[in-house]
Structure formats: structure tokens, C-alpha cells
Amino acid sequence: MEMVEPLPETEISPWRTRGWFMGAIPPVFEGFGLEQWNDATTAIKLYDTHRLLVRSYQEAVHRLKELDDDRMDIYPDRQWPEATLDRRRHFRSAVLGQLATFLEQLRTHRRAIAEMGLTLPALAAEVEADLNNQHYHPGPYTDGR
16 A cells, blocks of 8 residues: 655555545644644634634625615615515515624634634624624614615
8 A cells, every 4th residue: 555654754544644634534643642633623623614604694794785785676766565575574684683693603603712722813894893793783774674
């Protein structure tokens, strides 16, 4: 079997090396600590989850802005039919719920990252402002429109 040397004087199979580099398989070498490896893979997973939560939050903000700016308006310059307006209100309410959920999940993940003694990922200014506002209500109004 072909072997590779990912570290000096450490020969392992290419498959195991791949798994180690991806964080799926703990490495086996002198001085290796499984506890440290577990901490490192946990940190990677926290950072990746954080990235996905930020992206999901930003996508939901974009959907809300489109809705509020009437870019999704299929009735330009006309009164919305009541049934369509009700669906639009329901959709907006659902997006607001998503935003609140994403913010709470971000707060939770950022606490976990900080509790591990890791550096918090940088945030876009608008995401950080929303995250720090405990009474955040996305959009210019919250009347259910």
C-alpha cells in the first residue's frame, strides 16, 4: 500500500491522511492528544455553523427588503387583492420569525465560541448591530404588513 508523509517521520495511508486533513479522522503520531483534536474539530464545526447562520440571516434580510421594497410586487400601481395581501403578510411574518431565530442561534453560537476561548468571527456591521440589539425588529415597521 502506498504511504504518504503528512508530517515529518509520520507515514500513513493517503486515505487516512485525507480524513485527517478534513477533520474526520484523528491523526496518529507521537505526541498526539485526542482531547486537543476533539477541541479543534469542535471549533471548526462552530465556525462553519456560524458562517452558515450568518449567510442564512443575510438571505432572510434580503428577502424581507425585497418584500418591503415591493420588488416582488406583481400588482404595480394597483391595489393588492385582499387574499394576496394576506398571503404577503403571512410570508412577511414567517420571514421575521426566521430572522429572530437566526439571530438567537448566532448569539448562542458566538457564546459557545467565546466560552471555548476562541476568537469570534468578524461580522458585517449591519449583522453585528442587529445581533447586539436585544429588542431587534427587522424592517422599518412591525405592524404585520
